Amino acid sequence: MLTFAAEFWAKVVKMIKIIVICTLIIATAMLFLCIKVVMRRDGSFASQHIHDSEAMRQRGIHCVLDQDREQRTRSRIAVQERPSA
Secondary structure: OHHHHHHHHHHHHHHHHHHHHHHHHHHHHHHHHHHHHHHOOOOOOOOOOHHHOHHHHHHOOOOHHHHHHHHHHHOOOOOOOOOOO
């Protein structure tokens, strides 16, 4: 009976160590993200959307939803959207 309790508490201690290490890693990552936001002038990250990228606009690349909308309006045989239920 004593060995079972000893093994149990050894596993619990190991699990707590892993949780503490993971928490420290996540806290460090959050700290670095906060520092990056504070150091930026406007305090925000650049947009990751395609339509906000100047280089993509110059190449004529649009969001897939915009491209789909353009193709539907150009085609004489456009696919009709399903009516909502």
